[in-house]
Amino acid sequence: MPNEIGTVVTFILDILVSAGGIFLVASGLVVVYGWARLINMAHGDLVMVGAYTCVIAVDSGFPYWLSTLLAAALVGLVLLAGHLAVFKRMPQEGMSTLLATWGLGLMLTEGVRLLYGPGGRFVDPPVTGLVTFPGGVLPAYQVALFGVAVVLAGVAVFVTTRTRLGLRVRAVVERPDAAAMSGLNPGRQRSALVLMGGGLAGLAGAVIAPMAPVTPYLGPVYSTTAFSIVLMSGTRVGVMPIMAALFLGTTRVATQTFLSPSIAAIATLVLSIVAIIAVQGRLSRP
């Protein structure tokens, strides 16, 4: 009986950690695409740049937490520069925007590869050891990562639903014309959201860097996860991205626990697409 309880606890902890990581990776895209309506195909590559920035800063002697902030600032500024120079001039959600952001992603991937080579880079986690739960054990850094995700999610929900800033964001996201007539500047709000979303992508990259080798080719993996979350949660501000991350985390952990890796990947894919179509269909109804 204790073993069974331990298995269940470990299973639930795995789901929470997985959902936390997924939420972290997707949060930047939720802001940039879900709210600012910039279809950012470079999101995964920006996460990768954040991870590299953290690795290089730590290698250069900066403390880990400062490196994380540096990664967030650098990536946020890179995306903002791209937005102001190129993306802002294009129609929202148009094919040209999609291609331009993908082009930026290619440049980032190849730029990093040319500068640092294709091999994996590593950074030690700032927190080591194990945390013991009733019935289960987790690496301390995974618990810290989950904590960061929870704090981030809490701040996002509080800011967007309970503050004046959140009201403005919702106005610009949901009724840009009405927001403009109320004196808000949707263009400036979008730029601020793009900066924030880029910063979150950089932060996510830095936070997940100690979890696995950092290579220039991680972008598409992160992009796939992030777009799944955004498509599941739509443009709604609030708890939807958190629910989507929990759904995807549960699906991944459950399928990987009970099925072979290939079947698990297919099952996750099918369930994700079903969820995306169901949620989008529901959100699109008048």
Place this chain on the structure above:
Amino acid sequence: VSRQLLAAAILAAALVLVAALPDYRARVLVAAVLAGIMASATDLPTGVGGVPLFGAAFPFGIGAYAAGVLASDGNHLSAAFAAAVVIAVGIWFPLTLVAFRLRVTPLQFGLITLLLSIAVEQVIMATPGAVGGSNGLSGIRPAMAFGRSLWPILGCGLGMLGLLFWIRGSEFGLLLRATRDEPIRAEALGYDIPSIRSCAVAIAALFGCFAGVLSASVTGVAYPAMFGLTSNLIVLVWVALGRPGTIVGPLITTVVYRIVQTELGSRFQNHYLFVLGLTIVVSSLWLRGRDRADNATVP
């Protein structure tokens, strides 16, 4: 008519060049034309129908893998065609129908097809058995059905292009344009928009499969990156640069791109993708004027 003549002229030139060029270059040219047919087929839902098919390389990859698994010895090409069509059309048609019945927007649908394709890439990479894992499949032999000659394959390409032109000019093509330009009016007139869009996507999948099977027979390889982000989005670049909705434009840009890629890519291998990314960003600024953003967000 001028577009059709242009397309015929390109394929006629390809036929002549295939006879004149050495074997390797002739294969590069034929593979480029087949990729162009895939882009032209993608142009049907994307350019004519306003449904951006971000996962355009998915049926092409399925076709290539079907050839690699079922027709690697050059035989059983019809089985490879059939399997590819069943898989690609069998997935895309119901997916499109359900998505548009539930009023998923074309842009969101396009992203779903891209996610599907990338996920298939990851599944293949994790499956080392019949599909070769991350190494893919190589040594696929030329199709015996064509007497190992490239001309009949180009002839198939010509036939597919002719069919695409015919579809574009048919009543169905007109309806497809109506769903792109005036979806609300088309719906009010009683046309079933999800069915029309699903048929366009299924046709693109069908032609993509055929092109993929033939391409694997010409190049001899099928690899997971055929389903990847770059393979998918580069098709949209070809469609966008070739002027969406023209069918022949994407064919031309694809053939030119593939030949330039082969000639310059090997010489500047290290910087090729960086330059490609920069070129795409700059091209996008030029493309924004003709962007059909309005159509990407209509119901």
